[in-house]
Amino acid sequence: MIQSIAHSELSHNGFYDDHLDLRQLLNVYHIIKRYEGNIDWAMVKRHFKDSGFEALVNVYFYALFKLLALDTPLTIKNEQENETKLAKYLSDKVHVI
Numbered sequence: 001m002i003q004s005i006a007h008s009e010l011s012h013n014g015f016y017d018d019h020l021d022l023r024q025l026l027n028v029y030h031i032i033k034r035y036e037g038n039i040d041w042a043m044v045k046r047h048f049k050d051s052g053f054e055a056l057v058n059v060y061f062y063a064l065f066k067l068l069a070l071d072t073p074l075t076i077k078n079e080q081e082n083e084t085k086l087a088k089y090l091s092d093k094v095h096v097i
Helices: 002-011 022-038 041-050 054-068 080-090
Strands: none
Touching (some): 002 041, 022 054
């Protein structure tokens, strides 16, 4: 899951360029649904926080919640920064690869 998020958002610059790879978002959704009982959520959050990408993980899990109705322990629902970033993702820059 960490690799999928990092790949789409960092390697492909999604986070920096304000675009959302819907295929990777759906892949992460399915990974979570399949393994949710075995995911160490604290470790996932710590990985991104220690790497300086806490904002990335916040908006990514917010997108999972808003677009796919997936609520996780990392979902922050009432934060304007996440809503603003997601709106930028969805404005005219949604990319399907």
